[in-house]
Amino acid sequence: MIEVAASLQQGAFLLDAAFSCDSGITALFGRSGSGKSTVIAIIAGIRRPDRGRVAVNGQVLVDTNAKIWLPPHRRRIGLVFQDSQLFPHLTVRQNLLYGRWFSRHGGDEIGFDAVVSTLDIGALLPRRPPQLSGGEKQRVALGRALLANPALLLMDEPLASLDMARKIEILPLIENVRDAFGIPILYVSHALEEVARLANTVVVLDAGRVVACGPPEAALGSSPQPSVRDRFSIASVLNVSVGPFDERYGLTLLRHPAGDIFLSGRIRPHLQDVRVVIKAIDVALTTEPPRQLSIRTVLHAHIGAINADERAVAVIDLVLPDGSRLLALATRKALDELNLAPGRPVFALIKTVAMDERPVGAVDTRRAMAGGKR
Amino acid sequence: MFALSPEEVTAVRLSLRIAAVATIVSLPFGIAAAYAVARWRFPGRALLDGLIHLPLVLPPVVTGFLLLLLLGRKGVLGAFLADHFGIVFSFRWTGAALASAVMGFPLMVRAIRLSIESVDRRLEAASGTLGAPPVATFFLITLPLAFPGIVVGSILSFAKALGEFGATITFVSNIPGETQTISALIYTNTQVPGGDAGAMRLMLVSIVIALAALFVSELVQRRARRRLALVP
Structure with a gap:
């Protein structure tokens, strides 16, 4: 202690x-x-x-x-x-x-x-x-x-x-x-x-x-007001469970209540629950399920808040079905043209090629439980 | 022509002894003073720094006269030391060594201080977090890393002691066999007719000793630097 x-x-x-x-x-x-x-x-x-x-x-x-x-x-x-x-x-x-x-x-x-x-x-x-x-x-x-x-x-x-x-x-x-x-x-x-x-x-x-x-x-x-000034360092952390590894394509499937996340490469074998870091610049938004798109990871979400000022880029705070948060970046022009506002359901698209196995950390379930009791 | 007279041999040996004793005895004080000035912030630090440097800027004769007033037979400190400890400086070779040490002290402290200042304090902090008390950190980290500077400081002090003239002659005079160093004997020789040959022989000896000291210093430093890998 x-x-x-x-x-x-x-x-x-x-x-x-x-x-x-x-x-x-x-x-x-x-x-x-x-x-x-x-x-x-x-x-x-x-x-x-x-x-x-x-x-x-x-x-x-x-x-x-x-x-x-x-x-x-x-x-x-x-x-x-x-x-x-x-x-x-x-x-x-x-x-x-x-x-x-x-x-x-x-x-x-x-x-x-x-x-x-x-x-x-x-x-x-x-x-x-x-x-x-x-x-x-x-x-x-x-x-x-x-x-x-x-x-x-x-x-x-x-x-x-x-x-x-x-x-x-x-x-x-x-x-x-x-x-x-x-x-x-x-x-x-x-x-x-x-x-x-x-x-x-x-x-x-x-x-x-x-x-x-x-x-x-x-x-x-929960960083209160992510600043657009350092937009390349804005990121979120999601807890996911590890699914099967696809030998043919070299992809690991990660399961999250909001949808499946594909990760390039293989996670260290003994892990079951892991954390992934998702950079906000790698998250794109769409209002309908995408077809004919190279991005495989599509998560269900709705917009929690939009943090925009006079600058071109805004930070969008997405709420996933399990209550966890995912930060995304988009231009104000895109927000207006797609008519995005707090409360609207969206699909969050994450480029698999932007993530790999390196920043994945194991969730220690024992400690996570102890933390939950406090 | 090149053979030294017995008087000259005596002067050379005396000079070497005085310089060696002056350097060795003042070294612990030099390291302590350098460490205090380099690492501690205390009231009177500027005063201490000034006192250390005083012999560098004062006329040597003035320094010698001050020593005479302080440590002469009738001097405040001199009388006390003579009465209670039997230590006498005036008109003895020990007095010559003291005068040389005082004159060389600023040079010694300066070199050691610079090398202590160049020791990364975070290495000392690292030593502390590993459980080493400050004294252990000083002897195991600071001192070994400051070693090249300590060598330079010692050589400078030694060289200064060999060449010291003004303070020495004022404090302990020019007594053959007791306080007559190479410098003092060269001076004596130049004051008498036909003394030029002797002065020149002593001059050559001085040059040889000085070059040897520089050479040794360079050698020791280079080895120390290589050990610390400060140079490839």
Whole structure:
């Protein structure tokens, strides 16, 4: 159980955030400048909040009212930086074992061999950090943080400086770490795909405040006023169940109450319920069932709200039969010509070629249920 | 022509000893001062910085005279140290080493400070989150990464000590076998008729020592840089 409530004034920026989260991966999501990294720095003890309280598993790290402040080295908070921050004068092995010199606890320590094999870094041990690639550095940094036996692992945009291929290589490793070591992880990111795939709880930050908190499909879809300015990053998350894989065409069928969704490629085999990220620019609308169209995915929906101003493009908030939300983008001209208004039933068309299996995250039903009870 | 006289040999050995002792003894203080100025924000930081740099801008004779006032036999601190600890600086080679150390201190601190400032503070933060207390972080992360600067600072201080003249001669005079360094002996030689040959021999020795010091510094730095992979 991680409880955070902190406020900090930095020039014109005011951070005033409070949230709590449980085990598994909690994502701290928001655009750059929203205060995510400041929250991380406060939890790690690198920055002091003006006011606030931070506790991990009942241990108070900061409490400005009670005048408690634990220095970073006594917090047992692992931190993985965006740019790894491996010690350049030490070998990979020495980097990994660095935290061991200081952890004075016996018993249930995380094993060196377990970490090395989980992260597949055995071959790197004798090397020095400057000889590693970006992806390798992040794997070693993750291992180094784990081997210090943290009570909580903070990951500050750990994949942001990597290319897509490296991200895809590391995402499952983070899932393995979550499953193998049972350490709660607070994962900072502004990449929706990563968050949708990894997190079981999402805390959305905007301008220093928590604007949403909950399971990904609820928290990510509820950003109050998606701005057209960054329209390429507007997206929704849908929970779907995995249907059969079509060998002939290489498509995976995903079932949703609003209709079938086709996904190119094959989903990791053991998954039954998954989340998919659907970008708003990939959703088109029609008022009657399309014929003679290349798009295979057609979802039933009705228009919940239209967010339009004087700009050419408007954000359309669609409500699906099960109550989940899907965001679409269309020009105001199209809205007028199709006579679209809140309440009207529409068909949402999603280009299959725009989605693939990469951003698909498993829905942990156990956690989803626990979340539902709260 | 090139054979050194016994007097000159004594001066060369004395100079090397004074410079080495001055550098080694002032190094911990230099690292501490550099770290304080580079990493801490405290009231009086500018004053400390100014004090460290003072010998660089003051006329060396003034620095020597200040040392004499402070640490001479009758000086405030000098009398105390002599009475209670038996430590005497005035007219001893230790005094020459002290004067050299003071004169070389700003150069040493400057080089070390720059290298400490170039150590990424997030590496220190990373060390902290891994459970290392600040002292351990200093010795395991900051100091090793600042090593090239520490070498440069030491060599600069050593070279300055070898060449120190004004403060030394003011503080501890020019006593053969005790405080007569290479520089002081060259000066003496130039004041007497027929001393030119001796002065020239000492000049050559000075050049050789200085070049050797630079060479060693370059070698150590290059190895350190390669180890830290700051260069490919």
